Amino acid sequence: MAYARSRAQGTELGSAKRDKVAILRHTDIRRMLMSMKSRIEAMRALACSGALAMDQAEAHPDSQQRARQQAFVDLMTPVVKAWSTENAIDIASLGVQIHGGMGFIEQTGAAQHLREARITTSYEGTTGIQANDLVSRKVARDKGQAIGALLQPIRQAAHRLPRDNKVLEPIGSALVQGADALRGAAIGQKRTPSRFGSTLQF
Structure with a gap:
């Protein structure tokens, strides 16, 4: 951050001025x-x-x-x-x-x-x-109980976010999708017995 503030190089995108600016002003630097x-x-x-x-x-x-x-x-x-x-x-x-x-x-x-x-x-x-x-x-050892316990507060947090808020609603939606992806990765698409002899339950 300190280097990006002090290093002057290039002109700012979209600016009519052609003066060199601190690289912090460049979009890609801010992204990084x-x-x-x-x-x-x-x-x-x-x-x-x-x-x-x-x-x-x-x-x-x-x-x-x-x-x-x-x-x-x-x-x-x-x-x-x-x-x-x-x-x-x-x-x-x-x-x-x-x-x-x-x-x-x-x-x-x-x-x-x-x-x-x-x-x-x-x-x-x-x-x-x-x-x-x-x-x-x-x-596999606890048949998914620890992951199930982890998913509970994640889903609760997602549902507490207001649905009518343009900033928070997408975050809640992404949290739910992430929780679903984690559950799917842990148990697979089908509830088939694993090589440990049981199906993971949530």
Whole structure:
């Protein structure tokens, strides 16, 4: 962001003036910065929800609540690891792109961020291992109960969004579609017994 504010290059699209402007004024730069910002905030929120669940799984006075929170932790740990580390690579790559040719110059630090992000998918056990853990152990093991519990608040949040709001209604619709896609991915289109001997129920 600081570099995009200070680096002057090109003219602003649609402007009659031909003066060079900060690259922050260019639409594609703003798109990349907002993509980086929104995904970083989503990753932080997901990691914080997992950390809160870990605390509750250990210290909540209600044993049933402890069990529910532990199930959430078990389900989401491979998601937090794999999704966050894969996103980190893409986000750091966008940072290099915003710096342009300067992105490969060590003085900016952008290339170092990309190198450090790239190793995280290996440190966390590789994305494929996390995916295998999620599908074979976390989803199939409890016959989809943890995912079912995850989908409930998502659907509730979607339905609480006002239908007559032009900004929030599409978000609610996208949430419902996402929940349906997750459910479909977990159980498939047909309710057929899995190799674990039972059909996932929600």
